[in-house]
Structures are given as structure tokens and as C-alpha cells.
Amino acid sequence: MSKAKEAGVGGDGEREEGFSGRIHGSIARSLGVAIVSGKHQPGDVLNNEIDASEQLQVSRSAYREAIRILAAKGLVESRPKTGTRVSPRTRWSLLDPEVLAWFFESEPSEAFLQELYELRMIVEPAAAALAAERRDDTQLERMRAALVAMQHHTLGTEEGRAADRDFHDTVLSAANNAPLFTLSSSIGAAVRWTTIFKQRDRELARDPMPEHWKVFDAIAAGRADQARQAMEKLVSLALEDTHAAIDRRPGR
């Protein structure tokens, strides 16, 4: 009866969200989504461990490990007697890949998307400039291959989008700055989701390739300033398209 794996006990809404392999992971995810989506607001106190683990039909240990994950990402804070409460937003690790994924699981606010793009607009042009000065031949070749694949598959396919991400990742990594590179996951997330938005709205007019090639050429030529400007242009065009897609979006 207390076994959690017997998922199918007909009853209430039980486990809607699929899985994540390990139980603590899926609990962390579902709680994380509830927090970033505003269902649990900063300052709110979660049920105590015993009640919560009972409701979720998992052991207290598994629930606690989930809480540790959330605490490590700054989403919650636990103290004896007071319980576990949602931390203020300023403490959240918004750039953590998992946190970002949780944001995108419940459609994020347009404002948040906007902020991510703003960050991208700050980081990527600078990264492109550094990449122009520091890239090695291997990275350059990888960028070229990514763009060729992207051109061939188009952004309508998952392969094309993967190639797009690979291009941007390689630029970031060519900047040769580890902390900067960790932002690639955040930026990749922004790129991925907004690209999906745009594709969702069939008539994506613009061909993204010319601007991509300009960035590539500038990096290949070692022209930092030119690379920065080209990337600025690329990002701002992408932002425009995304805005248009969102505006046209039905229902919201």
C-alpha cells in the first residue's frame, strides 16, 4: 500500500507529470515547476516533510532529497521549526539549466522571455567578438558544419534546431571563457523555445541563414568588431520575429 511504484491506484489526480527516472528527481521537478510558475509563491511554507511525503506517496528520504535539490538551486530554504519555505526570487538560480527547463514547462511569462533575450543580446555579441580572436580551426570547422546542417535541415526540423544550437554553443565555447560558456545552456534554452514559438506559427518569413553566415565569416576572418555587430543583428532580428510570433499568438 505504501509502495510508491504502484502508480495506478485509481483515485485522484495522482502523478500527472511523467518521470525523470529517479523519484527524487521527479518530485523536485514537479515542485520546481509549481514554484517557478507561481503556484507556490515566495514566502509560502510547504507542508512538513511527513505530510508532504505521505501525500506524494513517497518515502520521507526521497522527498527530502528532492528538497535538497531545490535548496541547492536557491528555490527553497529549510529550517527546523519553521519548515521549508519558498525563497525570494532574487535567490533563484535562474540560469540553471533545470530551473530554466521548469520555467518552460509551464509557459513562461512574456516578460521573462524578454529578459532572457536581453541577456542574450548582452552576452552573445561579446562572445562572438572574443571567439573571433581566439577560435581554433577545429571550432571554426564545427561552426561551418553546424551552419551547413542547419541550412540543409531548416529550423522546421529538430535536426536543424540542434544544428542551430550547436553553432551558438560552439561560438560560446570558442570565446574560451568557462563562466561565460555556462550561460550557453540558458541562451540555448531561450533559443530553443523561441524558435519553437516561431515555428508554431507557420509562416516564418525570414531566412535566418544570411545573418548566421555573416557571423561565421567575421569569426573566420578574425574580425572581432565585425563579429560583434553581426551577432547583434542576428539576435535583434530573432527577437523581432519572436515578438511578432507572440503578438500573433492566439489566446494570450
Place this chain on the structure above:
Amino acid sequence: MSKAKEAGVGGDGEREEGFSGRIHGSIARSLGVAIVSGKHQPGDVLNNEIDASEQLQVSRSAYREAIRILAAKGLVESRPKTGTRVSPRTRWSLLDPEVLAWFFESEPSEAFLQELYELRMIVEPAAAALAAERRDDTQLERMRAALVAMQHHTLGTEEGRAADRDFHDTVLSAANNAPLFTLSSSIGAAVRWTTIFKQRDRELARDPMPEHWKVFDAIAAGRADQARQAMEKLVSLALEDTHAAIDRRPGR
């Protein structure tokens, strides 16, 4: 024998390296430091949970929670049968406040410091520009107060350094971009650490205040471009000073 709590067999005894209030936290910290300092390299497999928890004289649960924390920050990855192994550096959440703190606990490499500064050079001028356009009066007043305090206490005191950090934090927050603001902890870390270097060495020749006031004035006047340039100057001067201090550092 396996009781961990009987710390004081005959008085206080020696302080086990590592405290942090909670056990899982201190284990995570000590393991985290071992990892970021290179004592455990990427790909290395940690002892299995039973052995490890026995060696550390803690319960397996506490050890597991520590591992969950490290996994949440991308430092390790666990799988049945294979064990827990250190993840490749590209997965580390280098911008996470705790990870950064672990870096600074064992003196970080000069290259890493350099990279953090580079990031700062990218982010802060952009943030200053945004702040010039978006700051409200409260934030402006807070910046002014921080600079006044900084001027009064000087960077030789902890209060003065705290005021410095507060100024930079407020600029970041005035940019009104949540993901951007989460970088403040990283930047703050870089600022703090390098400031200590400079102070450690000798009387800091340069008076940092004029550049700070220029940034403030530009933000107050709402001049984005001017704010960006002033901040660029401020950061690059700080970098220069830091380089000089490091070069002059004995034993290196």
C-alpha cells in the same frame, strides 16, 4: 562507533574541518571544494555510498543528500552500478554562488579569475547602461548612499568593501532584468576577491572613487552610453590594478 554526534569525547576536541550547520551541507562543501580544486578530477569515480559515508562517519542518508546537492549544481552524476562520478567541467554551474565560494576556498587559478573579470567586463557595462534608463529614485538613492559609505570607510575596511558590493549590486538590480541580476553573486565574488588581493599587497595607489562617481552621475542623468563607458573604464582600471597586484605577489 558509527555515531557521528559524539563529537566531544573528552571536551571540544579538534574542530573537524568543515562545518556548515547541517551535516549534508558541510559534506557537500568539502566534496565540492575537493572537486573544483582538482583533487577529484572529471571522470573520477567517488567511493560508493557505504564506504564513503563510513569514512566520513556520517549516515548514508546524509551523504546521499550531499551528493544530491552536488548533482544539482552539475558537479557530479550518479548512476546505479557505475557509481557517482565527477562531471566534465562544462556541466559545472560555475556561476552558482556556492560553487564560486568553493572555488575561492582553495585559491582559484589566475586564469579563472581572469575569466570572471572578463565576464564582468561584458555584463556590468551593459547593466549600467540599462540601469541608466530604468533606475528608480530609490535605487539611485541607494547607490549614492553606498558610494558615500565607500568613500568614508575606504576599501581597506570590510564596511567599505560591503558598500562597494552594494553599489554594484544595486546597479545590477536597477537594470531590471532578473536573469542578469543573478550574475551579481558571481561578479560580487570576483570583486571581493580581487579587492582583497589588491589590499593584501600594499596601499592601493589609485583612488577608486572618481570612476565610481562618474558611473553614478551618468546613471543619475539617464545617459546610457555614458554609463556604459564609465563602467567599462572602472572595470578595466580595476583589472589593471589586480594584474599589478598579482604580478607583484610573492611566491608565484
Place this chain on the structure above:
DNA sequence: CCACGCTATTTGTCGGACTATTATAAAGCT
């Protein structure tokens, strides 16, 4: 030589007892 199943190892999960911490309320002191 390859496919397939077996097994040993390791993480994952469980439940239940006990400890430590601390916010809050009660009691005591000035």
C-alpha cells in the same frame, strides 16, 4: 563471432526511531 541472459555491484527507495534546532508561549524577574 555474436547475441543473449546471468550476476554482482551500486544507487535508489523505504520506514521508523531518535536528535537538534528554534519559534513561540509561558514563567519569572526587575
Place this chain on the structure above:
DNA sequence: AGCTTTATAATAGTCCGACAAATAGCGTGG
């Protein structure tokens, strides 16, 4: 009355020992 101290109760934290699930690597059989 107002402040300090102590007691209480609630909650996270820790420990233990057992069992379940996953899987890398090996051995067996085709």
C-alpha cells in the same frame, strides 16, 4: 508593566538496516 529567561512543541535533521531496481560486465550458448 516591561523585559528576560525558561519551558514547550513543532519541524527539519540524522541515523539505521533492509530491500528494490537498474545496469555494466561477464559468461554461456547458439
